[in-house]
Amino acid sequence: MVDTAQVPAASGTPLPPADVVPPVWGRITDLVVERGEGSWLITTSGERYLDYSSGIGVTNTGHAHPRVAAAVAAQAARLLHGQQNIVYHEPGLRLYHRLQTLLPGGPWGAFLSNSGAEAVEAAVKLARIATKRPVIVAFRGGFHGRTAQAMALTTAKNVYRADFEPLPGSVYFADYPYCYRAPVAPHDPTACAAGCAHCDGCSCDWEGRLEELFHTLVYPEHVAAFIVEPVLGEGGYVVPPVGFLPRLREIADQHGILLIVDEVQTGFGRTGRFFAVEHSGVEPDILTFAKGVASGLPLSGIIAKQEILRRWRTSAHGGTYGGNVVACAAANATIDVIQDEGLVQNAQERGAQLLAGLRALKARYRTIGDARGLGLMVALEFVKPDEGDGRVPNPELTKRVVAEALRRHLIVLTAGSHVQVVRIIPPLVTTPDEVDLALGILAESLEAAGA
Numbered sequence: 001m002v003d004t005a006q007v008p009a010a011s012g013t014p015l016p017p018a019d020v021v022p023p024v025w026g027r028i029t030d031l032v033v034e035r036g037e038g039s040w041l042i043t044t045s046g047e048r049y050l051d052y053s054s055g056i057g058v059t060n061t062g063h064a065h066p067r068v069a070a071a072v073a074a075q076a077a078r079l080l081h082g083q084q085n086i087v088y089h090e091p092g093l094r095l096y097h098r099l100q101t102l103l104p105g106g107p108w109g110a111f112l113s114n115s116g117a118e119a120v121e122a123a124v125k126l127a128r129i130a131t132k133r134p135v136i137v138a139f140r141g142g143f144h145g146r147t148a149q150a151m152a153l154t155t156a157k158n159v160y161r162a163d164f165e166p167l168p169g170s171v172y173f174a175d176y177p178y179c180y181r182a183p184v185a186p187h188d189p190t191a192c193a194a195g196c197a198h199c200d201g202c203s204c205d206w207e208g209r210l211e212e213l214f215h216t217l218v219y220p221e222h223v224a225a226f227i228v229e230p231v232l233g234e235g236g237y238v239v240p241p242v243g244f245l246p247r248l249r250e251i252a253d254q255h256g257i258l259l260i261v262d263e264v265q266t267g268f269g270r271t272g273r274f275f276a277v278e279h280s281g282v283e284p285d286i287l288t289f290a291k292g293v294a295s296g297l298p299l300s301g302i303i304a305k306q307e308i309l310r311r312w313r314t315s316a317h318g319g320t321y322g323g324n325v326v327a328c329a330a331a332n333a334t335i336d337v338i339q340d341e342g343l344v345q346n347a348q349e350r351g352a353q354l355l356a357g358l359r360a361l362k363a364r365y366r367t368i369g370d371a372r373g374l375g376l377m378v379a380l381e382f383v384k385p386d387e388g389d390g391r392v393p394n395p396e397l398t399k400r401v402v403a404e405a406l407r408r409h410l411i412v413l414t415a416g417s418h419v420q421v422v423r424i425i426p427p428l429v430t431t432p433d434e435v436d437l438a439l440g441i442l443a444e445s446l447e448a449a450g451a
């Protein structure tokens with residue numbers, strides 16, 4: 001761990017030692033940063049790092065975007081806290097209004113909270129109250145947060161839940177179509193025709209397994225909601241076949257089950273559409289968002305059908321800080337920037353550039369089992385090609401690649417249940433030159449890591 005007492009501090013006063021931060025915060029880097037601009041983080045000693053983690057998918061507009069920073073500063077000077085039960089404020093009213101129109105379909109309403117997990121809690125509470133049914137069906141490999149209910153829905157990795165049993169019950173798990181890890185053989189999810197029930201060439205059989213769940217564990221008429229990520233995040237940046245969500249929507253409708261899409265990581269332009277669910281044309285009943293909405297200020301919430309939102313009786317849910325006035329000002333500025341600067345389009349274009357580069361790397365290394373992604377949510381999955389069926393996860397190599405990239409001033413993250421995936425989450429403002437730089441660093445890192 002870095003000795004922070006030796007780090008030059010802007011204030012001139014020595015910094016406290018790094019071990020004041022408890023070890024429960026697993027560390028990705030030991031960098032002490034002073035500021036950020038666009039895709040870059042700058043340390044206290046002036047070193048520049050290309051931040052392709054975006055603070056875990058948060059800084060979609062880049063670090064400290066001038067318009068967002070100005071909106072925050074102006075709001076902070078006027079009012080820091082205008083509690084939602086007590087007053088209305090302009091940034092909040094404007095944001096609630098805009099959230100009604102960001103997603104096709106509707107009519108939509110919204111509820112504002114602080115973190116992704118809190119948005120998930122709200123979605124589950126609303127689904128249960130709206131349907132008067134108890135059960136939630138989540139998907140294997142999913143990540144929904146750290147609070148008790150969100151942990152109970154999370155299966156991306158044992159460490160997120162295993163120490164905290166007993167967890168809230170009436171939660172069951174269905175299979176997510178993870179085409180690279182399909183039981184029979186890996187296959188390309190894009191081979192699937194839109195809207196098909198049994199995706200062409202997809203042997204994942206998630207639908208058959210769901211039927212099995214309904215026959216063995218739970219009656220579908222007891223299920224309040226499915227909760228699903230349109231692209232698995234922590235679970236390994238898994239892009240499902242395009243027919244998956246439309247078919248899930250049909251099954252939900254058949255049984256009166258609500259569809260919650262968790263867009264905490266995929267939302268606000270990340271995948272090359274404003275919300276990832278738009279790729280499939282599916283209308284959810286409830287959508288959760290956080291991360292990218294406010295460029296780094298804590299804000300989250302749900303967008304839900306108005307008729308469903310109305311079923312929440314007054315005071316059945318709330319919170320002291322939800323829809324904080326400064327965070328709302330940041331969110332309004334963030335949405336302006338995403339729209340005015342064409343960042344959704346840029347996510348598509350830079351995402352295609354990045355994925356093409358990763359596929360070229362995959363062609364050179366047998367240890368890269370899969371290169372995949374949607375928009376600027378892209379990943380490499382590392383395997384041991386000479387063991388088992390050739391898809392044995394390779395966490396050691398994954399971690400070496402991330403470490404070598406960091407040595408070359410590129411920040412990327414891991415993901416996947418076995419830590420076998422390098423995930424790359426650039427800010428949506430990233431440029432073609434930065435993408436090329438990152439690809440060059442990744443190529444060197446693969447070589448240095450012994451891929």
Ligand SMILES: Cc1ncc(COP(=O)(O)O)c(C=O)c1O
Pocket residue numbers: 056115116117118120143144145146229233234262263264265266290291
């Ligand atoms: C899909 C998804 N849902 C929920 C969460 C939880 O968000 P938070 O960490 O803000 O509570 C995350 C965080 O990574 C996420 O990726």
